[in-house]
Amino acid sequence: RRVSGAEERRLLELLAYGLVALGAGSALLLRFVPMPYGRYSSPRFGCPLPARPAWALQELPSLLVPLALAACGAAAGRWPNRLLLGGFVLHYLHRALIFPFLIRQGKPTPFFTFLLALLFCVYNGYLQGRSLSNYAEYPSGWLKDPCFIAGFIGWLVGMAINIHSDHILRNLRKPGETGYKIPRGGMFEYVSGANFFGEILEWFGFALACCTIESLAFALCTLFILGSRAKQHHQWYLEKFEDYPKDRKILIPFVY
Numbered sequence: 001r002r003v004s005g006a007e008e009r010r011l012l013e014l015l016a017y018g019l020v021a022l023g024a025g026s027a028l029l030l031r032f033v034p035m036p037y038g039r040y041s042s043p044r045f046g047c048p049l050p051a052r053p054a055w056a057l058q059e060l061p062s063l064l065v066p067l068a069l070a071a072c073g074a075a076a077g078r079w080p081n082r083l084l085l086g087g088f089v090l091h092y093l094h095r096a097l098i099f100p101f102l103i104r105q106g107k108p109t110p111f112f113t114f115l116l117a118l119l120f121c122v123y124n125g126y127l128q129g130r131s132l133s134n135y136a137e138y139p140s141g142w143l144k145d146p147c148f149i150a151g152f153i154g155w156l157v158g159m160a161i162n163i164h165s166d167h168i169l170r171n172l173r174k175p176g177e178t179g180y181k182i183p184r185g186g187m188f189e190y191v192s193g194a195n196f197f198g199e200i201l202e203w204f205g206f207a208l209a210c211c212t213i214e215s216l217a218f219a220l221c222t223l224f225i226l227g228s229r230a231k232q233h234h235q236w237y238l239e240k241f242e243d244y245p246k247d248r249k250i251l252i253p254f255v256y
């Protein structure tokens, strides 16, 4: 039996609620165990995989699944849908095919973390890809709507902050170095989790531009997960560096 449009819409809605629950559950768990990759990488979570191929492979489904769905989606040809799908795909084009190859001496990713990230990218790739390529409907003139424009700017600025902050982190290490230093410059002057702040802003902007429950769920999930990681990094810096800037916040400039 073929799944009807109404049934698939309901499925997407349930998956969106599932994503928020997943993010909230992870945030709870991450209060006790830091997310096991990068500086918290541990062999307890499976055999260590080299950082570059692990990042590329785990993120690839969020690039390929939406592209495949766009090829057969009924709404993928409309301009708002096309642009929004393009934004999502552009992020993952960078995350899967550029970011991994720029990493310098990154710590290995344990297999379990890799698997979770891979499953997350399949789940979310389907959720965002299917919602935007087949179901999201926009009134004519949506591209001139303040909601779309503000969201698009938020997405763009967030992505720029994310990429710039990751660039700062990368350049803290000279070739061959594996240790950690205090990040300086850019948004790191304000928050310890500057790259995470950028990514969160990016997906909330995207959610505003999309106005779908699926995109909002992704933004909330990102907030839960990366908010926890930013807090762990902040505490880690305070413990490791006596001269860590005292007025630097965790995630949101001047606020938190």
Ligand code: NDP
Binding pocket: 037, 038, 039, 103, 104, 105, 106, 107, 162, 166, 169, 170, 172, 173, 178, 179, 180, 181, 182, 183, 195, 196, 199, 221, 222, 225, 226, 229
């Ligand atoms: P981190 O900030 O933990 O690390 C980023 C890179 O910079 C790593 O290679 C790390 O090395 C290096 N690095 C970090 N801090 C320092 C320092 N003080 N001195 C020297 N080198 C440093 O980021 P993540 O790895 O957690 O995330 C990478 C990207 O992926 C980010 O842009 C993030 O937003 C995104 N992401 C998105 C998620 C989502 O839910 N949408 C989930 C997870 C990540 P090392 O590996 O040795 O620690």
